[in-house]
Amino acid sequence: MSTDxxxxxxxxxxxxxxxxxxxxxxxxxxxxxxxxxxxxxxxxLRQGLEDVCDPLGYxxxxxxxQGNSLGGMAYQIANDPATLQRIAKDALASAS
Numbered sequence: 001m002s003t004d005x006x007x008x009x010x011x012x013x014x015x016x017x018x019x020x021x022x023x024x025x026x027x028x029x030x031x032x033x034x035x036x037x038x039x040x041x042x043x044x045l046r047q048g049l050e051d052v053c054d055p056l057g058y059x060x061x062x063x064x065x066q067g068n069s070l071g072g073m074a075y076q077i078a079n080d081p082a083t084l085q086r087i088a089k090d091a092l093a094s095a096s
Contacts, residue, residue, distance in 0.1 A: 005035050008035060009035060009092055010089070010092065012028050012031055013028075013085060013088040013089065013092070014085070028049075041095040041096070042095070044091065044094045044095045045091050045092065045094075045095040047091065048087060048088060048090065048091015048092070048094065048095070049088065049091065051087045051091065052084050052087050052088045052091075055077075055078035055079070055083060055084060055087060056070075056074060056075065056078040058078075058087060059074050059077065059078055060074075
């Protein structure tokens with residue numbers, strides 16, 4: 001992906017990751033996916049954006065992959081804007 005495309009995607013992530021509702025995050029996801037050049041990259045990013053829309057599901061999947069389960073702080077972590085930004089930026093990095 002070009003630097004310009006990555007910058008545009010990062011700007012969308014920053015705009016929508018500040019406690020925005022999942023419905024608006026899905027709209028942002030569609031905007032981002034329209035910028036992705038290859039199907040494989042789009043799929044990796046799509047999964048990341050789904051994880052942003054369902055961060056608790058993402059945390060559950062990551063915990064289960066390590067043989068763990070979620071604890072009492074999972075809800076707070078899942079709803080933290082910094083967590084949403086990290087999930088989205090990790091997905092962006094994997095799509096590059």
